[in-house]
Every structure is written in structure tokens, then in C-alpha cells.
Amino acid sequence: MIRIAAVGDLHYGEGSKEILRPGLQHLQDRADLLLLAGDLTRCGGPDEVKILADELRGLPVPVVAVLGNHDYHADREDEVRRVLEDAQVRVLEGEAVTIDIDGARVGIAGTKGFGGGFRGAHGSDFGEPEMKAFVGHTKMLSDRLERALTDLDADLRIALLHYSPIEATLEGERLEIYAFLGSYLLAEAVDNAGADLVLHGHAHHGVEKGRTPAGIPVRNVAQPVIRHAYNIYTLDPDRQALAAAAGGIS
Amino acid sequence: MTEPRPDYLPEAIREKLIHDPRVAEQDLRVEVQAHRVMLGGNVASPQLKQRITEVAKELLPDYEVVNETTVVPAAEPDDEEPVS
Numbered sequence: 001m002i003r004i005a006a007v008g009d010l011h012y013g014e015g016s017k018e019i020l021r022p023g024l025q026h027l028q029d030r031a032d033l034l035l036l037a038g039d040l041t042r043c044g045g046p047d048e049v050k051i052l053a054d055e056l057r058g059l060p061v062p063v064v065a066v067l068g069n070h071d072y073h074a075d076r077e078d079e080v081r082r083v084l085e086d087a088q089v090r091v092l093e094g095e096a097v098t099i100d101i102d103g104a105r106v107g108i109a110g111t112k113g114f115g116g117g118f119r120g121a122h123g124s125d126f127g128e129p130e131m132k133a134f135v136g137h138t139k140m141l142s143d144r145l146e147r148a149l150t151d152l153d154a155d156l157r158i159a160l161l162h163y164s165p166i167e168a169t170l171e172g173e174r175l176e177i178y179a180f181l182g183s184y185l186l187a188e189a190v191d192n193a194g195a196d197l198v199l200h201g202h203a204h205h206g207v208e209k210g211r212t213p214a215g216i217p218v219r220n221v222a223q224p225v226i227r228h229a230y231n232i233y234t235l236d237p238d239r240q241a242l243a244a245a246a247g248g249i250s
Numbered sequence: 251m252t253e254p255r256p257d258y259l260p261e262a263i264r265e266k267l268i269h270d271p272r273v274a275e276q277d278l279r280v281e282v283q284a285h286r287v288m289l290g291g292n293v294a295s296p297q298l299k300q301r302i303t304e305v306a307k308e309l310l311p312d313y314e315v316v317n318e319t320t321v322v323p324a325a326e327p328d329d330e331e332p333v334s
Contacts, residue, residue: 019294223294229325
């Protein structure tokens with residue numbers, strides 16, 4: 001059984017030191033992998049992410065992350081990424097990584113994702129250049145996610161996002177802001193490529209559990225939602241391999 | 251800048267709390283009644299809760315600030331969820 005620890009929206013900044021670290025003390029006994037679903041900083045400052053990186057450095061399990069909208073605010077996302085990578089955190093944007101855990105290949109494809117809305121009410125890349133840029137960004141990231149997931153050669157495949165791929169995990173958020181919380185294009189990418197689990201953050205007032213239209217489990221791991229240092233999800237790589245061999249996703 | 255009309259004051263406070271780098275929170279609830287500002291939502295630490303009060307008081311020194319935000323716990327989870 002592969003144990004995935006996941007959390008998003010840590011929003012580290014001045015005064016955040018040691019918020020997470022006490023909760024990570026027994027991580028090695030609880031999980032095989034830690035996934036971070038974006039918004040690791042308050043304003044996207046390299047000094048902010050350094051506080052978190054110092055708490056993640058030397059953790060006994062692999063750590064994989066995507067960035068979130070807050071991590072782009074200072075226009076220094078490349079530096080944020082470098083600080084994390086210096087602490088051995090693998091950062092994904094339209095990319096994938098495969099990690100061997102006790103002989104099982106666990107593949108993670110990650111992207112920040114972006115907004116647009118959901119089926120029947122999604123924005124279109126039509127009209128003003130600003131609108132084309134907004135929806136075009138979501139389309140580009142969704143396409144990259146689908147390619148990264150499709151190209152993964154792994155026993156288990158996980159999509160790691162910041163923005164939500166479905167409406168169900170947004171329940172509790174105001175309907176007016178759904179278009180800024182996620183996009184169905186992300187779910188379509190996952191459903192086209194196939195995956196065993198989708199993780200996202202960003203929706204602080206949402207709920208934890210949902211599924212894509214094709215039935216793939218989705219978990220909103222925004223810290224204000226899970227209210228723990230992380231949540232743990234277990235996946236059976238043998239069961240997934242059997243399901244794939246039988247021609248379906250369980 | 252023109253001081254916001256009372257009807258628009260909650261949004262002015264919300265914008266300040268989003269853009270002030272000491273806070274940068276997009277999910278806070280802001281209500282204004284008479285000369286009292288009420289703030290709600292989730293925050294990551296007691297320090298951040300304190301900063302929110304400070305920023306609101308700087309913006310509106312003549313208002314009472316009632317900060318009812320909740321510090322979200324970050325302990326280890328009690329159990330795990332079998333997904334498959």
C-alpha cells in the first residue's frame with residue numbers, strides 16, 4: 001500500500017516559522033511521499049518560501065510540489081522554485097516525476113492549473129485580449145497536464161494541482177468566484193489521460209472529497225479544509241495494475 | 251484617494267487585507283456596522299491574526315475592530331483514507 005501525505009495552501013510568510021514542522025515529526029512512519037498543492041507562500045517571496053524550505057529540508061520522504069497563485073504574486077516564481085529545489089523539493093509545472101516506493105512506480109504529474117469555471121458556465125477565449133489570455137492560460141496548462149499524465153509510465157498516477165478540476169470540492173465557496181477557483185478543463189485532461197487520484201488546494205471554504213465526471217477521486221487538501229498538517233490517502237498499486245490490465249480504472 | 255462611502259467600506263478593508271504583505275489573505279469575511287469592523291475566516295497562526303487586527307486598525311483608527319478569525323490547527327492527522 002502506498003501512503004500519500006498531502007496538503008496545500010500553507011501560505012508561509014513572516015511569523016510562519018514552525019507552523020508545519022511539529023506536525024511532520026512522525027511523517028516517515030505515516031507516509032511514503034509528501035505532496036504540496038500550491039500556495040506555499042503568502043506573497044511569492046523567496047524569503048517567505050525559505051522559511052518553509054528550511055522545515056522541509058532533510059525530511060525522510062520525497063517531497064513534490066506545485067506552486068499556487070500566491071507563489072506568483074511577486075513575479076519571482078523562478079526564485080521560489082529554486083529555493084524549494086535547493087531543499088530537495090521537486091517542483092512540477094506541466095511536468096511529471098516517477099518515484100520508486102518499495103518497487104512500485106508512483107507517477108505524479110503537476111500543474112498550478114488556473115480558472116475559467118465549470119461545464120455550462122466556463123469562460124471562453126473570445127473577445128478582449130485579456131479574456132483570451134485568461135482562458136488561453138487554462139487551456140495551455142490543461143493540455144500540458146494531459147500530456148504529462150499520458151506520458152507517465154507508472155503503477156500509480158497522481159495529478160497534483162492548485163486550482164480545482166471540479167465543482168464538488170468547492171461547495172461552501174461563493175458561487176460568484178467559482179470561475180476563479182478552477183476549471184473543468186483540468187478534469188477533462190485528467191479523465192482523458194487517466195489517473196488514480198487528483199489533489200488540489202486553493203478552495204479554503206470548500207470540502208475535501210469529490211470525483212471527476214469519469215469517477216477519479218479528487219481531494220481538496222487546502223489546509224483550512226483538512227485542518228491538519230496533512231491528510232493521508234492510501235493507494236494499492238497492485239489493484240491499480242490489475243484494473244489497468246482489465247481495461248478499466250477502478 | 252477619495253475615502254470610500256460607507257457602503258463600499260467592507261470591500262476597501264478586504265482589498266487592504268489582500269494587498270498588505272503582512273496579511274495577503276483573500277478569504278476573510280468583513281462586515282461593518284456603525285463604527286465597528288467585524289472580521290472572520292480562517293488564519294494560519296496567532297501572529298497572522300494579530301497582524302490582521304493591526305492592519306485594520308491602521309486603516310480605520312476610529313473604528314472598533316472585532317477580529318473573530320479562527321486559527322486553523324495543524325497537528326498530525328488521526329487516520330488515513332483508503333482511496334483504492
